[in-house]
Amino acid sequence: MNDYLIPNNRPLEHRIISIEDLPHLRNFSCGNHSMDFFLQAEAYPSHIVRDSSTTLVFYQNQIIGYYTLQHTPLSSLINDPDISKEQLVLDIARLAVHKNFQNKGIGIKIVNHILHMAIQLNERYIVLDALKEKWTWYRDHFKFESLFEVDFINGSSFVTMFMDLYDQDLIKQYYDE
Numbered sequence: 001m002n003d004y005l006i007p008n009n010r011p012l013e014h015r016i017i018s019i020e021d022l023p024h025l026r027n028f029s030c031g032n033h034s035m036d037f038f039l040q041a042e043a044y045p046s047h048i049v050r051d052s053s054t055t056l057v058f059y060q061n062q063i064i065g066y067y068t069l070q071h072t073p074l075s076s077l078i079n080d081p082d083i084s085k086e087q088l089v090l091d092i093a094r095l096a097v098h099k100n101f102q103n104k105g106i107g108i109k110i111v112n113h114i115l116h117m118a119i120q121l122n123e124r125y126i127v128l129d130a131l132k133e134k135w136t137w138y139r140d141h142f143k144f145e146s147l148f149e150v151d152f153i154n155g156s157s158f159v160t161m162f163m164d165l166y167d168q169d170l171i172k173q174y175y176d177e
């Protein structure tokens with residue numbers, strides 16, 4: 001049996017998806033058919049027209065995870081006339097870890113990497129649609145908050161979640177001085 005343990009000191013490699021990766025994508029399986037299908041059939045075409053951005057995560061030259069990011073208008077999530085049509089949010093559109101590598105802390109590492117990028121890009125909001133069975137994972141490990149109570153009432157398969165990177169203390173510190 002294979003030992004899939006990842007030594008703590010071995011960094012994962014994040015590489016933007018490329019045409020050379022396409023033949024290898026069919027080996028990726030995360031246990032969710034729709035996530036696998038997206039990677040195999042849609043991620044690259046969407047990437048090259050710059051609708052979304054997919055990054056593959058490698059361990060010893062094997063694809064063990066991927067994530068897809070895109071910018072989405074905040075107004076498409078929240079129906080509020082005060083929200084400018086131009087305000088964009090960073091959307092974690094897809095995130096998956098190969099089923100043989102799950103529950104080893106790789107998903108947490110990937111999300112932390114995305115959070116660092118979002119801070120560097122000075123994004124205001126990060127959003128995602130968590131599968132119902134995964135929403136507490138985002139809440140407990142990263143403090144994402146659910147956005148709509150109705151997601152818990154209407155039997156939806158997803159919970160829309162968000163994180164606000166706005167730092168009130170920085171504003172206060174600057175304007176109070």
Ligand SMILES: CC(C)(COP(=O)(O)OP(=O)(O)OC[C@H]1O[C@@H](n2cnc3c(N)ncnc32)[C@H](O)[C@@H]1OP(=O)(O)O)[C@@H](O)C(=O)NCCC(=O)NCCS
Nearest residue numbers: 030095096097102103104105106107108130131133136137
């Ligand atoms: C969701 C997913 C990306 C998580 O990646 P992962 O590498 O398996 O997760 P990690 O190993 O980093 O995190 C596991 C930790 O979360 C905990 N956990 C697992 N499921 C959880 C849940 N539903 N709620 C709260 N905590 C959960 C585990 O106990 C573990 O905690 P610990 O680190 O304190 O022991 C991965 O399971 C996956 O690809 N699933 C299939 C596709 C999918 O569902 N994508 C997400 C769509 S929203």
